[in-house]
Amino acid sequence: LVTAEACDANAALIMNGDLRALQPIFQIYGRRQIFAGPVVTLEIFEDNVLLREFLEEKGHGRVLVVDAGGSMRCAVLGGNLAQLAQNNGWAGVVVNGCIRDVDEINGCDVGVRALNSLPIKSNKKGVGEKHAPVT
Numbered sequence: 001l002v003t004a005e006a007c008d009a010n011a012a013l014i015m016n017g018d019l020r021a022l023q024p025i026f027q028i029y030g031r032r033q034i035f036a037g038p039v040v041t042l043e044i045f046e047d048n049v050l051l052r053e054f055l056e057e058k059g060h061g062r063v064l065v066v067d068a069g070g071s072m073r074c075a076v077l078g079g080n081l082a083q084l085a086q087n088n089g090w091a092g093v094v095v096n097g098c099i100r101d102v103d104e105i106n107g108c109d110v111g112v113r114a115l116n117s118l119p120i121k122s123n124k125k126g127v128g129e130k131h132a133p134v135t
Contacts, residue, residue, distance in 0.1 A: 022094065026113040029102060030082065035092035035111030037061040044128035045069040048076040054130065055081055059090030063111075067134040068097025074120040077112065079104025086110045096134075 003021070013019035040062055044050055046069070054064055064085075068076045077093060079101030085093055085108070092111030098118040099105060105112055 025115060027116060029099060029105045029112035029114060030108055030110045032092060032109060032111035037063045037091040039063050039065050041065045041132055041134045042128060042130055043067045043132035043134060046071050046074050047123040047125050047127050049124055049126040050128040050130060051076055052081060055084045059088050061091045063091050064093045065134055066095045068095055071097045074122045075100035075118045076122045082108040082110055
């Protein structure tokens, strides 16, 4: 199914906000250029402890959408977590923030979208909210 056709066929859902397309600000990473699945959400800021907790669970083809506050000061997803996502059956991770270890992530059979890459690692405090509404 072509994305444009899916949008055309669901114009009413787009108009009322039930269906949205990602803004064209996300870079493509990972071996899966196209991915889809049930969505779970996470809200964090410069801290990836809860992100790891999610990816340690079986993904069952889900997509983890992470609102990392758009931070450009550190990365919340790296190669180890992308490998964990692949091994546990996640379809993909969408990060409103940065990633690191691009070569490692690009070697993983998982889809990743992120604003950009940055080599600085995140904090480890465990602050954030699972299943938070994100936009």
